[in-house]
Amino acid sequence: xxxxxxxxxxxxxxxxxxxxxxxxxxxxxxxxxxxxxxxxxxxxxxxxxxxxxxxxxxxxxxxxxxxxxxxxxxxxxxxxxxxxxxxxxxxxxxxxxxxxxxxxxxxxxxxxxxxxxxxxxxxxxxxxxxxxxxxxxxxxxxxxxxxxxxxxxxxxxxxxxxxxxxxxxxxxxxxxxxxxxxxxxxxxxxxxxxxxxxxxxxxxxxxxxxxxxxxxxxxxxxxxxxxxxxxxxxxxxxxxxxxxxxxxxxxxxxxxxxxxxxxxxxxxxxxxxxxxxxxxxxxxxxxxxxxxxxxxxxxxxxxxxxxxxxxxxxxxxxxxxxxxxxxxxxxxx
Numbered sequence: 099x100x101x102x103x104x105x106x107x108x109x110x111x112x113x114x115x116x117x118x119x120x121x122x123x124x125x126x127x128x129x130x131x132x133x134x135x136x137x138x139x140x141x142x143x144x145x146x147x148x149x150x151x152x153x154x155x156x157x158x159x160x161x162x163x164x165x166x167x168x169x170x171x172x173x174x175x176x177x178x179x180x181x182x183x184x185x186x187x188x189x190x191x192x193x194x195x196x197x198x199x200x201x202x203x204x205x206x207x208x209x210x211x212x213x214x215x216x217x218x219x220x221x222x223x224x225x226x227x228x229x230x231x232x233x234x235x236x237x238x239x240x241x242x243x244x245x246x247x248x249x250x251x252x253x254x255x256x257x258x259x260x261x262x263x264x265x266x267x268x269x270x271x272x273x274x275x276x277x278x279x280x281x282x283x284x285x286x287x288x289x290x291x292x293x294x295x296x297x298x299x300x301x302x303x304x305x306x307x308x309x310x311x312x313x314x315x316x317x318x319x320x321x322x323x324x325x326x327x328x329x330x331x332x333x334x335x336x337x338x339x340x341x342x343x344x345x346x347x348x349x350x351x352x353x354x355x356x357x358x359x360x361x362x363x364x365x366x367x368x369x370x371x372x373x374x375x376x377x378x379x380x381x382x383x384x385x386x387x388x389x390x391x392x393x394x395x396x397x398x399x400x401x402x403x404x405x406x407x408x409x410x411x412x413x414x415x416x417x418x419x420x421x422x423x424x425x426x427x428x429x430x431x
Contacts, residue, residue, distance in 0.1 A: 329355035
């Protein structure tokens with residue numbers, strides 16, 4: 099026997115059908131009750147009742163109908179809310195299922211691509227026909243593919259730790275300005291054929307925070323990597339802002355890349371969420387990077403947000419962290 103699959107479209111049709119039936123029943127009930135009042139008044143008149151008694155019967159029936167109608171309306175609202183919640187739950191379940199399928203496809207692709215690349219590079223290194231200087235150029239690419247695999251495994255493991263609330267931070271006081279500079283330096287040799295230009299619009303050199311250095315570095319490099327990967331221009335333009343604003347340290351990272359639709363801006367930090375269809379995707383990623391980035395920043399009592407003027411107009415990420423934190427007791431857990 100074939101299993102009936104409830105898709106968001108079918109769930110919406112079912113929800114609309116339920117609402118139409120409920121409204122239809124409510125209208126019929128109102129008409130029926132109005133007719134019942136008229137019949138009772140007519141019976142009183144036919145039996146020769148006085149006008150005062152007829153008016154009394156009419157008023158009593160109206161009050162009774164109002165009471166019954168109010169109870170019916172309350173039940174109708176409850177049924178309506180219940181149907182809406184069920185519909186939203188079905189839609190959310192389908193969205194989560196779709197995102198998980200995308201995630202599995204992305205992980206498969208992310209594992210297969212660097213492994214195949216490493217295999218080709220190793221075969222090249224074994225060849226005696228390749229010049230030593232060419233082999234020297236291959237080694238950084240092999241290391242980058244290995245790092246990409248390592249990062250994929252770490253993302254999956256850390257996502258599980260955050261879900262279970264078992265992520266431990268090793269907090270220390272460090273120079274955030276220096277960390278950002280180191281992260282930018284790492285991307286100077288990023289394996290990309292597109293030129294990369296970094297402009298520091300405002301960069302204060304000695305901003306210190308008390309946090310997990312490795313975790314904050316991971317979050318910053320995730321944003322930088324996304325700005326590079328999701329760029330279809332002839333040159334990648336990154337704008338960096340790092341400054342103190344009262345009790346907060348603000349890090350802004352803007353790019354001239356592919357940009358975002360308004361509907362995607364608020365969801366790119368959701369777990370497994372990726373823009374577009376996985377089957378037509380040409381950009382690497384699993385939908386966990388920005389999710390982990392958000393969780394890391396939140397765990398440090400900070401906030402991360404994204405803004406875009408639309409497709410093709412780039413994206414700007416803003417990270418805000420607490421300043422003047424001297425020890426762990428001042429960090430909200």
